[in-house]
Amino acid sequence: EVQLLESGGGLVQPGGSLRLYCAASGFTFSTEAMSWVRQAPGKGLEWVSRISASGYSTDFADSVKGRFTISRDNSKNTLFLQMNSLRAEDTALYFCAKHSGVSYYFQSWGQGTLVTVSS
Amino acid sequence: EIVMTQSPATLSVSPGERASLSCRASLSVSSNLAWYQQKPGQAPRLVIYGASTRATGIPARFSGSGSGTEFTLTISSLQSEDFAVYFCQQYSTWPLTFGGGTKVEIK
Numbered sequence: 079e080v081q082l083l084e085s086g087g088g089l090v091q092p093g094g095s096l097r098l099y100c101a102a103s104g105f106t107f108s109t110e111a112m113s114w115v116r117q118a119p120g121k122g123l124e125w126v127s128r129i130s131a132s133g134y135s136t137d138f139a140d141s142v143k144g145r146f147t148i149s150r151d152n153s154k155n156t157l158f159l160q161m162n163s164l165r166a167e168d169t170a171l172y173f174c175a176k177h178s179g180v181s182y183y184f185q186s187w188g189q190g191t192l193v194t195v196s197s
Numbered sequence: 198e199i200v201m202t203q204s205p206a207t208l209s210v211s212p213g214e215r216a217s218l219s220c221r222a223s224l225s226v227s228s229n230l231a232w233y234q235q236k237p238g239q240a241p242r243l244v245i246y247g248a249s250t251r252a253t254g255i256p257a258r259f260s261g262s263g264s265g266t267e268f269t270l271t272i273s274s275l276q277s278e279d280f281a282v283y284f285c286q287q288y289s290t291w292p293l294t295f296g297g298g299t300k301v302e303i304k
Contacts (some may be wrong), residue, residue, distance in 0.1 A: 113293075123233075123241065123284055125293040139292050173240055182288035183231035185252075187240040 080104040080186040082174050087191030094164050098191055100157035100174030108132075108152035111177040113184065114159045116170035116193075126172070127159065128182070142168075164195045199224050199287050203296035209304040210275050218299045220268040220285035229289035232261060232270045235298075236281045244283070245270060275301070 086098040098114070113128040127148040128137045136148050147160040157174050171192050175184040200223040210216045220230065228248040233241035243252040245261035248268060258273040272279055280303055285296040 122297050123286070123295040125295070128293070137291055178246070181229075181246065182293055183229075183243065183246045183286060184233070184241070185243055185246075187242070189240050 080176060082176065082186060082188030084172065084174050084188045084191035087172065087193045089194045089196065090164055091197050092165060092195055094195070095160070095162045096164065096193060098159040098161065098172055098174075098193070100159075100188060102155045102157065102174075102176070105176070107150075107155040110179075111182070112150065112157045113175050113177065113182075114148065114157075115173045115175050115184065115187075116168075117173070117190070118167075118170045121170075124170075128177075129157070161193070164193075166195050169193060169195045198292055199226060199290055199294050201285055201287055201294050201296035203283075203285055203299050205299060206297070207300045207302060209302050211304045212277060213274050214304075216272040216275055216279075216301055218270040218272075218283055218301070220263075220270070220296050222266045222268075222287055224290075225265045226287040226289035228264050229287055230261075230263070230268050231286045231288065233284045233286065234279075234281045235284065241284065272301070 081103045083101045114126040129148045133150045145163045149158045171190040173190045174188045176186040178185040202221045204219045230248045232245040235241040249261045260271045262269050282298045282300045284298045
């Protein structure tokens, strides 16, 4: 069974930084592209960033480009999201999600970790 | 960026009735369209991918149709566990984009 467990969320001041983690199990992590998707309180879903299976290719939403970095450690089955220069509008529940081969729908989701940006 | 528009925002349906949810793309996405179900306090769950293929474990009462810019998710006979918010998502072009969601509520 695929399991994705996010952690690292919390309360941070505007301009601050936070690093999110996603521990994966139940599948061959090193062969699957992964993404982060976020959901502001009471709102819809917004794709944030994606990383290829090898980690060499990444993409970002314009709203986070230049501020967020995505990476992965395939030896530890872990996905990361480094978030810098955080803004109030980054407040959201952050999900890590697994893609399916070369198709970029989200096959499996974690339960999310909450990031709150507030002074 | 491809804009995904879902309608209606809220759909009130009685248990056992049929529900049809609409999703429209601002540009053609071919069949690169997925549907997700989200219940309160839970992560989204994949329902349909490739516009019409049910995901693993999804009951046959769920069906997807359409291609290009117009898509429909149909739930043939609503069960109590189907009341939730449904999102569509295109994966034809980066950035990946979602519709705003349709809430299916009990009438």
